[in-house]
Amino acid sequence: MMQEPPQLLKHRLFYQGRKFSFEVNRYRLPNQVEGDWECVRHPGGALAVPITPEGKLILLWQYRFATQGRILEFPAGTVEPNEEPFDTIQREIEEETGYRAQKWQKLGQFFLAPGYSDEIIYSFLAQDLVPLDAPPSQDADEDIETVFMTPQEFEQAILVGQPIDAKSIASFVLAKPFLFPSQ
Known part of the structure; x- marks a missing residue:
């Protein structure tokens, strides 16, 4: 229409x-x-749902000044000028987690908060992760701890109301067919 x-x-x-x-x-x-x-x-953001060969999700327990506390979220970053979202997330996953993905799957894209923002999140599944030789190189304004959870543990964290951002919940839902293939 x-x-x-x-x-x-x-x-x-x-x-x-x-x-x-x-x-x-x-x-x-x-x-x-x-x-x-x-x-x-907003120029948009890219997010990865990273899953290790052992079936663990890599999440970040990140301090966010707007909430004055930590939030559980997947690695993500702002798309820089003249950068494709896929390039953004490849860079961010390495910087924030210290892992590189050998296999990628585009999950989709969605508006984050269309009532007041034009920000689009480009969501990807990152698989076949290998650790980098160097530790993660977080930006100076980032306070991040890496957390490993099974998909079932993360789903339970969502259901009990742990502080988790909307882009991570939405991307988890998009990734569920890959994370729970028999469902």
Whole structure:
């Protein structure tokens, strides 16, 4: 179903940061209603669901300043300018976990929070992991601990309400056919 796009009447950029921008735009919708809509503009992110040959998921117990606490999540990173999401996640998995994947499967992509952001997450399954010779090289602003869990343990962590981010839960659901092939 093709719809007429809204007409941009006024664009206001309020903040331009290194990872995202924040803007408020005035639009006239196809039904002639006018209004202001806020949006966080983000270049997108890439995420890996890494699984070791022994069947363990590699997760990160990462401190996030916005929540003032640690969250369990899969390795992920922001897509840099002129970078493909697959290149992003290959770099990030090595930096954050100290492993390299020999086999990759694209799981899909999804909007993270379309009510206020245009960020898209590109999700991949990373298999046949081999440890790198050097330890992970985290960014200076990252506080990360590596955690190994079975898919069943991670699913239980989701169900009991452990602090887990939405992109990791959504990507886990996309990966389930590969992680639980008999279900």
